[in-house]
Amino acid sequence: VHSDRGSSGRSTRRCSAARGAFVDDIPLANPLHAAFVRSPYARAKITSIDVSAARAHPGVVAVYTADDIGVIDREMPLLIPHPSMTDARTQRPLAKGDVYYVGQTVVMVVAVDRYTAEDAASLVEVDYDPRPVAIDIEDAVKAGAALVHDSHPGNVAAYYVQVSGNPDAAIARAEHVTKVKVKVERSTAAPMECRAVAAQFDQVTGELTVWDGTQAPISVRGGLASIFGIDEDKVRVIAPNVGGGFGQKVLLFYPDELLVPMAAMQLGRPVKYIEDRRENFIGSSQERTQVHTIELHATKDGEVIALRDSFLHDTGAFIPYGIAVAQVASTSIAGPYRIPNIWVEFTAVYTPTVPVTPYRGCGRPQSCFAIERGDGPARRGARPRSLRGAPPQPHRQRPVPVDARGPPLRRRPPRQPRQRPVPARAGDDHRRAAAGRLRRRAGQGAGGGEVPRPRPRLLRRGAPASAPTRAATSRSTRSPARSTSIPA
């Protein structure tokens, strides 16, 4: 995803040369400024909120809690639904009853300037009843781990399996396996300019103008019009120079993107909110954390005939983009290599941390790291042949088509039926349940050749849809598998 989001080079240069404009540079007549009270706890129940001192503070124009925001007090949309999720959880503009990560917005204060707004925000008294947390994703999926959402046992947000070829049969006849566990840590887009929103409402014409440091002004316009019940023609969204987005600046919606326009309409004055750097670290989307356990199964002469990968994906406290990041990692796990049999599963895990949405690369850096590290031991091994060191294959089976035009598209194999997603099951038995469903659907043992499978990306360019079926070597004649297991 997601994230070209472009480099910020040209706009930054233009703005630092006093041409162009970030949102904060837009001149507004007599604007009000917003500041947020944010959760200091990763997971807690809110027992009370007292805003009386903040409302009484000189210069404060309005103080909003979840109870004061009318139609926008709702869970934000699930942007990319997928059947592998049940009851996907998304964030509310202002926390209602519970907080789910440090930095979640609880109260918005609107005042004559940012200093006053922040002073007043510090006067808001919120009582929390903290709850236990499991931050590490490997801890979060263990039995008895503290839950982010009570509705999701095991903190499992989604579970999904993708199969290509006949991995079980290939694994059974493989004579060498390398297994490694790799981890990629969480990072953030860290754009040059943080996010920013300013809004102005014309009471006479009924027109709402919003300056939003977003990658998706058209989508924001549509969303605002529909949520506030305004004709789309009366909503104008302008994304001026945004100072780099990298995926972080396309989410419908961040709390401020709704609350600031709402306040501008209610208060009759322009309102702006400029995210500071700390807020960007604790309030705007992040990405990357995944733990892969990847196996490469090879024949004696080194040909890698099967890949098996199981990974955990950290989705943070909410999953507004669905399984987008995890699914991209899953489908690109074979990298540029032609591996005829692939089995890959992932579990998307809720953790009480900043929500995860696509950030530049969107799962691909993780899968690339996993396959390349997985190949490392094989490359050093005496007999197995590395994926990378493999002798050139006939053109149509070459791992990467050097000529990316590839064979004509008409030579693509017939479209395979899409594999039906496997919904996550509660508790520790979700994997078994899913495997059972697969078996039932296939009408035979797990990994049977008839399992409907997604068309693998690697084979799109004209290679056969699956490797020629070869009978698995019988156990009596097969030499014992050599196994190299490399712990992380």
Next chain:
Amino acid sequence: VFGQIVADQLGVAVEDVILVEGDTRAFDWGVATFASRAAVVSGNAIHKTALLVRAQIIRAAANMLEASEEDIELRDGAAWIRGTDRHAPLAAIATASNPLRYAFNDAAKAATQFAPGEPSRRAAARRGPASGPRGDRLLQPRLRDLGLRRPRRYRRGRSRPLRRENSPLRLHPRLRQHDQPDDRRGPGAGRHRAGLGGALYERIEYDAEGNPLNANFVDFLMPYATEVPSVEVLHLETPTPLNPLGVKGVGEAGCIAVGAVIASGLADALAPFGAGRFHQTPITPSMIHAALGGR
């Protein structure tokens, strides 16, 4: 990149292409800038539009210069009869193509040296008045030229020119793919820098209670100019057959493999010392130290 695409077709300087972006009043429809898609989706839409405009310019120029269309070439902001110094500036062609709008400027003066023929008048009647003497009016192809239908709200009533205000094209709010606008093949180092950050530096740290420990640029390490090596980019050109420009998105590509490449490199480099397990990014200095047995 968008400017370069237009400039290539119209034979004008990149600086003369004015891009309007990021304003819903200028565009009626679009999705967003993400997934490295802007150059592929918007870039090709702009390219196809520029081809239509180019054809219109050549038609009008051939008429004005009394030459055949095959002999017209576009360069340096003008239409030239190939092999001669006889030419008409694009501004003059634009003005002459629309006599209903008379601008008292150099372009109008130049344009009046020619007698616009029938095709131009027809075009003028069809398109109605345009808004500026330079490039803008040229960017008004008919919807059916583009194989598109009029947006529903404009479908009834008199035919209406395709303007930026009501364009059904997928035009996306912004593109900063390349730092050098005059070289679309020259990606900036930004995406490699992003990959390098993930490979060696960047890690959001939480404590056991879920408090972020490094929510600032002092504690959250990222590569600065002092850490980023000079990146030499070698281009392997494999144009895709799936779109007219043959372009692929590059916004994300550069950052994807960096972690794997650095880990492989380190594993190889340190193999003689018996250290070879780099199974986690970022690979910190202490991890390398530990891999060497703390020597």
